[in-house]
Amino acid sequence: MLKMCTKCNENKDLSEFSKCKRNKDGHQYRCKSCDSKVDKNWYTVNAKRKKELSDRWQKENPDKVKKYKLQKYGLTVKEHDLMLANQNNLCALCLKPETDVVPQTGEIKALTVDHCHVTGRVRGLLCGNCNRALGHFKDDPNVCDAASIYLRRFLS
Numbered sequence: 029m030l031k032m033c034t035k036c037n038e039n040k041d042l043s044e045f046s047k048c049k050r051n052k053d054g055h056q057y058r059c060k061s062c063d064s065k066v067d068k069n070w071y072t073v074n075a076k077r078k079k080e081l082s083d084r085w086q087k088e089n090p091d092k093v094k095k096y097k098l099q100k101y102g103l104t105v106k107e108h109d110l111m112l113a114n115q116n117n118l119c120a121l122c123l124k125p126e127t128d129v130v131p132q133t134g135e136i137k138a139l140t141v142d143h144c145h146v147t148g149r150v151r152g153l154l155c156g157n158c159n160r161a162l163g164h165f166k167d168d169p170n171v172c173d174a175a176s177i178y179l180r181r182f183l184s
Contacts (some may be wrong), residue, residue, distance in 0.1 A: 031055060035062035101141045101150050111153055120152030128156035
């Protein structure tokens with residue numbers, strides 16, 4: 029079945045149109061290609077406004093933002109908060125509080141969820157410095173051990 033795009037005025041197969049329950053035929057008025065161009069143009073023209081709207085929404089909905097961010101690690105807010113309490117709000121590695129600051133607000137950042145990049149398993153909550161250090165060491169325990177041995181040689 030063919031449909032005419034209201035933007036490019038070409039007859040195209042219905043598969044070229046995104047679904048839309050509000051419209052009689054169940055598809056958008058513009059084809060996917062034209063829709064993409066319109067969206068890209070809107071985001072280009074309104075990038076600053078989009079950022080402001082996004083920032084405002086995140087500020088007004090911190091619980092939803094936290095829940096969304098934790099989902100990618102398979103954690104619930106309750107599980108995260110329990111882990112944080114069990115760590116006494118301290119980094120699981122250096123046992124110190126987070127010191128990294130959010131540049132826009134000046135607030136102290138939350139501890140980062142540390143996870144294995146191979147298995148996806150959550151290991152604990154780390155401060156930004158420790159999380160970056162593990163990342164630079166590519167999560168390789170042998171490199172971490174070697175760094176420890178190296179540092180201990182110069183402790184006196």
